[in-house]
Amino acid sequence: MAVYVNQIQQLFTLETKNSTYQMGVHPTGVLLHYYYGRKTGRESLDYLYECYDVGFSGNPDEAGTDRTFSLDTAPQEYSGSCVGDYRLNSIGVRNADGTGAVDLRFISYEQSKGKYGRKGMPAVYGSEKDADSLVLHLKDKATCLAVDLWYSVWEDYDLITRAVTVRNETGRTLHLTKAASMLLDILYGDWEILHFHGRHCMERQPERVVLPHGRMAFESNRGTSSHQHNPFVVLCDRRTQEDFGECIGVGLLYSGNFSIQTEKDQLNRIRLVAGIQEKDFDFVLEPGEEFETPEAVMVYSGDGFTPMSQKLHRLVREHICRGKYKLARRPVLINNWEATYFDFNEEKILDIAKGAAELGVEMLVLDDGWFGKRDADNSGLGDWIVNTGKLKGGLKPLAEKINALGLKFGLWFEPEMVSEDSDLYRAHPDWAVQIPGRKPCRGRFQLVLDMTRKDVRDYLFDMMCAVLDEANIEYVKWDMNRSVCDAYSALLPPERQGEFYHRYVLGVYELYERLIARYPDILWEGCSGGGGRFDLGQLYYTPQIWCSDDTDAIERLKIQYGTSFAYPISTVGSHVSASPNHQTGRSTPFETRGIVAMAGTFGYELDLNLLSDEEKGRVTGQIERFKKYYDVIHFGDYYRLTDPFENELFTAWEYVSRDKGEALVHIVSTHVLANTPQFGLRFKGLQEEAQYEVQVWTDGKIVKNQKAKVLSGAVLMHAGIVVPAVWGDYKCSEIYLKRRDCACEPEK
Numbered sequence: 001m002a003v004y005v006n007q008i009q010q011l012f013t014l015e016t017k018n019s020t021y022q023m024g025v026h027p028t029g030v031l032l033h034y035y036y037g038r039k040t041g042r043e044s045l046d047y048l049y050e051c052y053d054v055g056f057s058g059n060p061d062e063a064g065t066d067r068t069f070s071l072d073t074a075p076q077e078y079s080g081s082c083v084g085d086y087r088l089n090s091i092g093v094r095n096a097d098g099t100g101a102v103d104l105r106f107i108s109y110e111q112s113k114g115k116y117g118r119k120g121m122p123a124v125y126g127s128e129k130d131a132d133s134l135v136l137h138l139k140d141k142a143t144c145l146a147v148d149l150w151y152s153v154w155e156d157y158d159l160i161t162r163a164v165t166v167r168n169e170t171g172r173t174l175h176l177t178k179a180a181s182m183l184l185d186i187l188y189g190d191w192e193i194l195h196f197h198g199r200h201c202m203e204r205q206p207e208r209v210v211l212p213h214g215r216m217a218f219e220s221n222r223g224t225s226s227h228q229h230n231p232f233v234v235l236c237d238r239r240t241q242e243d244f245g246e247c248i249g250v251g252l253l254y255s256g257n258f259s260i261q262t263e264k265d266q267l268n269r270i271r272l273v274a275g276i277q278e279k280d281f282d283f284v285l286e287p288g289e290e291f292e293t294p295e296a297v298m299v300y301s302g303d304g305f306t307p308m309s310q311k312l313h314r315l316v317r318e319h320i321c322r323g324k325y326k327l328a329r330r331p332v333l334i335n336n337w338e339a340t341y342f343d344f345n346e347e348k349i350l351d352i353a354k355g356a357a358e359l360g361v362e363m364l365v366l367d368d369g370w371f372g373k374r375d376a377d378n379s380g381l382g383d384w385i386v387n388t389g390k391l392k393g394g395l396k397p398l399a400e401k402i403n404a405l406g407l408k409f410g411l412w413f414e415p416e417m418v419s420e421d422s423d424l425y426r427a428h429p430d431w432a433v434q435i436p437g438r439k440p441c442r443g444r445f446q447l448v449l450d451m452t453r454k455d456v457r458d459y460l461f462d463m464m465c466a467v468l469d470e471a472n473i474e475y476v477k478w479d480m481n482r483s484v485c486d487a488y489s490a491l492l493p494p495e496r497q498g499e500f501y502h503r504y505v506l507g508v509y510e511l512y513e514r515l516i517a518r519y520p521d522i523l524w525e526g527c528s529g530g531g532g533r534f535d536l537g538q539l540y541y542t543p544q545i546w547c548s549d550d551t552d553a554i555e556r557l558k559i560q561y562g563t564s565f566a567y568p569i570s571t572v573g574s575h576v577s578a579s580p581n582h583q584t585g586r587s588t589p590f591e592t593r594g595i596v597a598m599a600g601t602f603g604y605e606l607d608l609n610l611l612s613d614e615e616k617g618r619v620t621g622q623i624e625r626f627k628k629y630y631d632v633i634h635f636g637d638y639y640r641l642t643d644p645f646e647n648e649l650f651t652a653w654e655y656v657s658r659d660k661g662e663a664l665v666h667i668v669s670t671h672v673l674a675n676t677p678q679f680g681l682r683f684k685g686l687q688e689e690a691q692y693e694v695q696v697w698t699d700g701k702i703v704k705n706q707k708a709k710v711l712s713g714a715v716l717m718h719a720g721i722v723v724p725a726v727w728g729d730y731k732c733s734e735i736y737l738k739r740r741d742c743a744c745e746p747e748k
């Protein structure tokens with residue numbers, strides 16, 4: 001049991017292992033929020049909210065002569081609009097009479113075992129054992145607009161999922177102009193926000209800022225969750241660090257226009273509102289129709305960022321990702337993109353595959369350029385028919401030859417796009433998103449297909465099925481290489497054009513769902529020019545996402561560090577690419593590129609035939625090591641040991657198996673010093689009393705003369721180790737720990 005209802009006090013307490021979340025009904029019927037924080041028990045915390053008369057904060061009619069209760073100062077669960085709360089609203093409407101008023105009051109509640117669902121949208125899933133749910137029914141008594149607030153409590157994960165359903169019971173047509181997935185009011189504290197901004201080739205860069213008075217917004221209106229902002233933020237106490245302090249991670253299971261807004265009000269109270277971006281959003285609800293918001297996740301930690309991330313990582317792995325590869329080891333792949341770009345033919349691909357197979361690679365992924373007229377990025381998108389000029393016999397014989405080498409075969413698609421120079425565009429120009437009378441904006445020379453349309457999705461489904469049925473394809477990379485604009489669908493009436501962006505995302509989800517159902521054994525990888533659609537919603541459809549088009553291992557240290565706050569290693573698409581790197585020109589040792597790629601799905605993206613024999617040996621060694629460490633890396637607990645934005649000298653991270661029997665630490669030197677001082681590094685997450693065998697590697701070789709061969713968990717965590725000194729740019733070290741009673745065998 002994790003949901004407790006005190007009917008007499010009209011109090012709702014949601015309890016997880018380490019946190020308490022409490023709401024209660026005010027005598028006016030307004031649903032108030034009292035507390036979210038470290039576990040307190042179930043007694044009422046309503047005293048935390050003191051009502052007093054605040055000038056220019058008016059009082060609702062039910063308050064009568066009491067001037068102390070105001071919607072403008074009350075901590076609420078879901079704020080209304082235009083009725084006296086001047087802070088961020090959760091819901092926006094245009095009522096039939098042209099007004100924007102919504103004033104919600106509590107009506108009733110229902111409790112259930114298990115998890116509520118979402119129609120046509122990603123949602124955290126689980127059985128009756130995993131979660132308990134509560135729905136609170138609210139209503140605007142003047143218009144009869146109904147709002148249901150859904151909560152599921154994940155006791156073991158210290159996590160609460162939330163979503164909202166808005167039902168038009170007004171009897172008249174209504175425009176919904178905002179429908180947040182959640183609101184969180186915090187009564188006091190020194191709160192800061194950690195958010196993740198970026199750009200193409202540099203996604204999810206953490207930035208921590210003090211919440212100022214007034215509003216801040218982290219959002220996307222690009223049609224995808226975007227490279228620029230991520231639908232995940234962390235509210236944290238001023239003092240919070242990796243292992244200390246309170247924090248609340250808030251994420252959205254949504255891959256489109258989103259907004260996470262904060263406001264620090266006149267009384268220093270904090271409000272956070274998260275959901276679909278209200279800009280360009282206007283959803284028409286006819287009488288009786290309802291609107292479901294995307295789901296939001298809140299994860300609490302009273303002990304710093306590390307446990308917050310680890311809890312979320314577990315949830316993503318166990319209750320968001322789906323399919324055959326959710327928990328199975330994924331094949332080590334080679335992708336031809338950076339090896340050939342568009343310039344390939346069957347011979348070249350087979351050559352790459354052969355070289356890779358000899359070194360232990362398990363799958364070849366054929367990237368962009370295999371279809372239509374596609375020799376550059378200005379043509380061919382939409383024509384999902386093999387280009388027999390490049391691949392003479394088509395995909396089937398190619399896949400067979402690749403399979404004969406012992407490799408699986410994977411393929412790239414960019415379903416949502418069309419090139420003007422394509423047969424598809426010539427046949428259906430109206431399928432491209434464009435506003436009548438205007439020339440659409442091109443991105444990478446391409447236009448966006450109207451994914452709100454069923455006929456467009458049916459076409460894509462048929463074309464993709466024809467390809468996937470033709471050859472033995474065991475992996476698909478679904479790319480999306482531009483932001484959306486010129487929002488307009490020829491099939492929507494003028495008053496419904498404001499539904500375009502949300503319907504676009506629902507369309508993408510629907511196509512994913514159909515394909516996944518038809519091909520349950522395919523490993524799907526999401527991608528949007530790297531990590532432009534790296535969000536919890538996407539992970540419901542693809543258990544991994546290409547993390548960034550920046551494959552430079554040193555840049556990836558920062559990108560993958562930021563990504564790790566919300567997303568587990570098993571979701572992070574990461575490859576070893578050529579040196580000098582194609583995005584930066586930086587040269588990085590092969591070993592370092594390997595361990596950085598291992599902090600992800602691991603694969604290669606270069607022509608391995610061009611490597612020296614010494615490097616080829618390293619490839620085989622890396623693949624063996626990755627397979628050996630797979631469980632600890634992908635299913636273990638992840639620790640950020642340094643912050644690459646603060647420590648300019650080295651970046652370190654650690655994986656610890658769930659039973660604490662094994663740990664692996666990777667350290668990359670980012671700036672070598674002459675006459676260097678010694679640096680220490682403390683491990684985390686070990687068993688204090690256990691003895692661990694310590695094996696140190698630098699530059700891919702075991703350090704033979706290392707002094708401490710067996711150390712206790714306490715020593716490793718409190719005294720730590722000395723960071724191995726390295727010589728030369730960007731060298732790396734690896735430290736492998738094995739508990740003495742652990743059955744696992746370290747390398748000889």
Ligand code: DGJ
Nearest residue numbers: 337367368527529530549
């Ligand atoms: C962007 C992706 O992120 C790359 O990996 C590659 O697939 C290109 N698109 C192909 O156009």
